[in-house]
Amino acid sequence: MILWFTYVEVAVAAAAGILCIVAGLAGRPPGDVTVGSLALLELLLLAQIVIAIIAPFVGNPPTGSLLEFWVYLVSAALLPIAGVAWALLERSRWSTVIMGVAALAVAVMVWRMHAIWTIQVA
């Protein structure tokens, strides 16, 4: 993984998470901005998948378990899609909160993925 890209991903995921939870608690149903923030996060995760495929071949190999890394990455990439899909089934304020929770989970998972890739302790 690439450190600065990890920072971007975690920052976007955390910002999207806080934005959606605040907007949801303020009573907003999912809108262009909140859904858009998750779409942006999903784009970053898709880019991360491409990076993770290429990186080992260009001198950036993972130090930890590649299997564990991919379980995290695939799960993380599915979360924004699942969150938005489920949220749009019922357009209420809580749907916005759900998208925020999904985004925060992605933030934690991306950070954990970076730890697996670079500093494996387990």
Add this chain to the structure above:
Amino acid sequence: MSSPARPRMTGIGRVLVIVYAIMALAATGRSFVQIVQRFDEAPLAYTLSAVSALVYILATLALIFSGSRGWYRVAWIAILFELVGVLVIGTLSFVMPELFAHPTVWSWFGSGYLFVPLVLPFFGLWWLITHRPAESPTATDAASAVVAP
């Protein structure tokens, strides 16, 4: 919550379900990796890891269908199991580190998951208590369902 009690999950209950679904996903993924790669290091802890993952999946499903009485009971059992699990394994990971000091959902009271596994069962039980199944055969249950906020 002024919406009439319906068997479908709505409102804040959906948030609870999605958090349970994420925990189920995380626990399943992790226990899968642990069992495939280093089961012999801590068979007991990693078996419990897989059990906890299954219970999270069960709890997620039970919460979704908790409008029916059968699933409502399953939800109670699954969430109580989690609460006991996180308390017992959390304690044992300090008392008997050689057996349980391995990264599982419940070790160190779920600190690897931002203590979500410790907090979640309480929210789950609160939700179940305030959302009894609406259609119930007995009059007392129906009355309490109306009274519940």
